[in-house]
């Protein structure tokens with residue numbers, strides 16, 4: 001890619017998209033060549049000459065947007081949630097036909113949240129019990145959050161690798177899903193509260209002790225350095241990358 005990266009933002013009218021427009025416009029090494037709202041045709045990506053698509057839309061739109069970008073040789077930096085393992089696998093296969101294209105699916109762009117997930121995965125093998133609580137603004141459309149699902153999966157993988165048993169739980173009845181969602185055997189609880197932006201707590205318990213790992217995004221500016229890093233790095237990482245931790249050497 002040239003010294004100045006041509007960037008298109010899908011979901012530009014949304015909460016994250018609007019913040020990303022400001023961030024890209026403020027970056028000397030990027031040029032914002034297109035903003036897409038729900039009404040726009042994806043052809044705008046091609047006619048604008050975009051080299052990188054930043055997708056900050058909704059779970060029901062993101063897959064089609066990213067597939068279109070890949071088919072047209074455009075790299076993609078994706079913050080939108082809703083990427084199940086099945087959808088990731090389909091995308092991986094598509095990228096095999098476009099080996100020069102890079103896609104970053106980033107469940108969270110905030111460095112603190114990324115580190116919280118890493119620390120939790122590292123700690124998970126040493127504790128008998130682990131549960132995840134995510135807390136968000138009430139306008140969020142999906143639950144549990146993409147970050148919490150990603151964190152739970154990484155915790156589950158770390159515990160499986162270490163041969164740790166499932167967290168003990170004597171629950172016999174669970175009215176209304178009080179015990180939360182089961183993500184790869186890890187319980188994940190979702191709170192929606194006016195005033196919040198995005199927070200996550202990982203509770204790790206063992207006999208006579210508890211470790212709490214917590215991260216709070218108070219403002220969406222917290223995500224922007226990660227978005228810009230993604231734009232700068234994505235072309236150097238062909239294929240699918242799941243998690244900004246891979247660009248950070250974590």
Ligand SMILES: NC(=O)C1=CN([C@@H]2O[C@H](COP(=O)(O)OP(=O)(O)OC[C@H]3O[C@@H](n4cnc5c(N)ncnc54)[C@H](O)[C@@H]3O)[C@@H](O)[C@H]2O)C=CC1
Pocket residue numbers: 010011012013014015016017036037038039056057058059061065078079080081082106107108109110146223
């Ligand atoms: N990875 C991360 O660090 C973060 C990810 N997110 C995720 O990003 C996504 C967006 O979050 P918000 O900005 O809060 O939501 P939002 O609802 O404020 O914005 C989404 C926007 O996308 C638009 N849209 C829907 N389909 C579209 C399409 N096909 N083309 C263009 N625009 C389209 C909607 O009309 C809306 O304006 C969510 O999935 C959220 O979970 C949010 C914050 C941080």
Ligand SMILES: O=C(O)C1=N[C@H](C(=O)O)C[C@H](O)C1
Pocket residue numbers: 081107108136140141144145146147148197198199
């Ligand atoms: O919708 C949000 O706001 C957020 N979504 C992402 C998620 O679902 O993990 C990232 C962050 O938690 C904010």
